Amino acid sequence: MTGVPAALRDAVDATKERVAALHAELPRWELIVWTAGNVSERVPNPDGEDLLVIKPSGVAYEDITAEAMVVCDLEGKLVEGERSPSSDTAAHAYVYANMPEVGGVVHTHSTYATAWAARGEEIPCVLTMMADEFGGPVPVGPFAIIGDDSIGRGIVETLRESRSPAVLMQNHGPFTIGKDGRAAVKAAVMCEEVARTVHIARQLGQPLPIDQGHIDSLYDRYQNVYGQH
Numbered sequence: 001m002t003g004v005p006a007a008l009r010d011a012v013d014a015t016k017e018r019v020a021a022l023h024a025e026l027p028r029w030e031l032i033v034w035t036a037g038n039v040s041e042r043v044p045n046p047d048g049e050d051l052l053v054i055k056p057s058g059v060a061y062e063d064i065t066a067e068a069m070v071v072c073d074l075e076g077k078l079v080e081g082e083r084s085p086s087s088d089t090a091a092h093a094y095v096y097a098n099m100p101e102v103g104g105v106v107h108t109h110s111t112y113a114t115a116w117a118a119r120g121e122e123i124p125c126v127l128t129m130m131a132d133e134f135g136g137p138v139p140v141g142p143f144a145i146i147g148d149d150s151i152g153r154g155i156v157e158t159l160r161e162s163r164s165p166a167v168l169m170q171n172h173g174p175f176t177i178g179k180d181g182r183a184a185v186k187a188a189v190m191c192e193e194v195a196r197t198v199h200i201a202r203q204l205g206q207p208l209p210i211d212q213g214h215i216d217s218l219y220d221r222y223q224n225v226y227g228q229h
Contacts, residue, residue: 018180019181051071052089134164135164
């Protein structure tokens with residue numbers, strides 16, 4: 001594919017605006033430092049291959065604008081943009097190519113979630129908020145090196161076996177998914193919050209587990225009843 005198809009022009013431009021704005025949420029919630037982290041969103045293409053919008057590599061958050069965003073295909077190849085895509089683009093692209101229900105992906109190095117990832121330890125479901133948001137523990141994905149789709153494969157393999165929208169990639173950090181970019185950002189915010197809370201709880205003693213039946217009930221209510229529908 002060379003360039004954005006004319007039929008997708010408006011959709012791509014609107015996605016660039018959303019993705020640029022969503023990047024501001026990462027420093028706001030203290031999920032990143034310097035230029036680390038990224039948000040992407042799928043651009044559906046009814047007539048062919050979907051695209052994704054993501055930030056360029058190494059760009060400071062104060063310099064992120066809709067015009068700075070880059071567009072790639074689901075093999076991670078640049079379709080539109082003046083700068084090199086994020087180094088995590090291959091991982092994002094692999095998730096979109098293999099999980100068609102996913103519309104947004106976020107990666108951060110948020111402190112507490114990354115500390116759990118450094119230990120290769122899942123975050124146990126010991127909070128009702130975790131049952132609501134994650135439907136169980138936040139799982140750990142395998143160690144993988146940046147540069148190809150290895151991280152993406154680990155994300156997909158792990159989250160296909162879990163209700164969680166977040167995975168802690170071992171020795172790396174959290175990746176989150178959602179129906180769109182905003183949902184994936186929310187999952188990243190909530191992942192850091194529960195990572196922090198459970199860490200503090202463990203400094204005080206052993207957190208109490210929640211019965212699986214209660215986890216299932218809480219998850220069902222939150223996903224299907226809570227909020228405005």
